[in-house]
Amino acid sequence: EAQVTQNPRYLITVTGKKLTVTCSQNMNHEYMSWYRQDPGLGLRQIYYSMNVEVTDKGDVPEGYKVSRKEKRNFPLILESPSPNQTSLYFCASSFGGKLSYNSPLHFGNGTRLTVT
Amino acid sequence: GQQLNQSPQSMFIQEGEDVSMNCTSSSIFNTWLWYKQDPGEGPVLLIALYKAGELTSNGRLTAQFGITRKDSFLNISASIPSDVGIYFCAGPAGGTSYGKLTFGQGTILTVHP
Numbered sequence: 001e002a003q004v005t006q007n008p009r010y011l012i013t014v015t016g017k018k019l020t021v022t023c024s025q026n027m028n029h030e031y032m033s034w035y036r037q038d039p040g041l042g043l044r045q046i047y048y049s050m051n052v053e054v055t056d057k058g059d060v061p062e063g064y065k066v067s068r069k070e071k072r073n074f075p076l077i078l079e080s081p082s083p084n085q086t087s088l089y090f091c092a093s094s095f096g097g098k099l100s101y102n103s104p105l106h107f108g109n110g111t112r113l114t115v116t
Numbered sequence: 117g118q119q120l121n122q123s124p125q126s127m128f129i130q131e132g133e134d135v136s137m138n139c140t141s142s143s144i145f146n147t148w149l150w151y152k153q154d155p156g157e158g159p160v161l162l163i164a165l166y167k168a169g170e171l172t173s174n175g176r177l178t179a180q181f182g183i184t185r186k187d188s189f190l191n192i193s194a195s196i197p198s199d200v201g202i203y204f205c206a207g208p209a210g211g212t213s214y215g216k217l218t219f220g221q222g223t224i225l226t227v228h229p
Contacts, residue, residue, distance in 0.1 A: 004158075031214045040125070042204060043159070043219035050215065058216060090158050096214045099147045100164055105217075107158025 002027045006091050006108035013081055014116055021076045021111050023091030029106070031096035032074040033058070034066065036087040037110075043090065049074055050096060081115040088112050120205055120220035128226045135192040137223045139205030148188040149206040150179050153222075159204055163190070166212065195227050 004025045013019055025032065033048035035058075045058030049068040063085055065077040074093075078085060089111045095103040122139050129135060139148070147166055151159035163174050165181035165188060172179055178191045188205055202222040209216040 033217065035219070040221060042120075042122070042221035043206075045217055045219075048215065048217070056216070059218070092158070094214055098212050099149060099208060099214060100166075101161070103214075104161040105159075105214075107160070109156070109158055 002106070004091055004093050004106050004108035006089075006111050008111060009109065010112050012114045012116065015082055016080050019078050019081060019113075021078075021089060021091075021113070023074045023076065023093075023108060024072050025074075025093040025106070026072065027093065027095075027106065028071065029093035029095055030071070031094045032068065033092045033105075034064070034074070034076050035090045035092065036060065036085075037090060038087050046076070046089075081113075083115050086113060086115050120207065120218055122203075122205055122220035122223050124223060125221065126224040126226070128228065129195055131195060131197060131227055131229050133195050135195055135199070135225065136189065137191075137203060138187060138189045139220050140187045141207070142186070144185040145188075145207035146185070147207055147212045148179070148181050150177075150188070150190050151204040151206060151219075153202040153204065155201065159202075162203075192225075195225075197227050197229055200225055200227050 007022045030051045034046040035043040044060045047066040049055045091108045092105045094105045150163045153159040163179040170181040176193045180189045205220040
């Protein structure tokens with residue numbers, strides 16, 4: 001089954017303790033992206049990657065790191081999490097190129113992160 | 117970065133009613149996308165719009181690309197309980213290709229049976 005898999009689904013951690021949220025897709029997609037969703041703010045893009053070893057900042061990259069060493073994986077790294085990073089995080093992927101029905105953005109089911 | 121403003125923020129309607137929501141931007145967009153997020157899941161693409169003035173339907177959903185290219189509208193006719201969810205507009209920052217993608221704040225739709 002074609003899917004974007006995020007792990008973990010739920011995570012509670014403490015301020016300053018490094019963590020990684022993994023994202024993997026099995027559709028050979030070139031484009032991958034991370035979003036955070038907060039009430040009243042919608043989805044805000046953190047980082048995106050057009051292909052392996054190519055990453056760019058989205059609108060809210062501060063406090064996050066990403067890497068794209070392989071096509072299928074795009075982990076999100078929080079080196080020193082803070083309470084304002086408590087949020088619902090989504091990974092998404094696509095073939096890339098022109099935005100269209102033929103190349104829709106596939107989202108994972110989300111990771112709910114709480115930083116105390 | 118670019119911002120997309122959706123209106124209304126939330127709607128409470130009776131089953132069978134029609135729904136209208138819109139999305140506006142301070143800058144021009146060349147592609148407009150509408151997504152729906154069901155509770156506990158990631159968003160799913162509903163409609164994509166590529167040209168100013170374009171009107172596109174997907175079942176009971178109809179979306180329009182505003183002629184100023186700074187707005188878009190989504191209508192749902194004869195709403196049913198499974199229409200419940202959050203509706204997002206989205207667009208690429210410049211151009212028509214994937215890259216930096218901006219989403220609106222979302223419209224939360226509740227449908228009473």
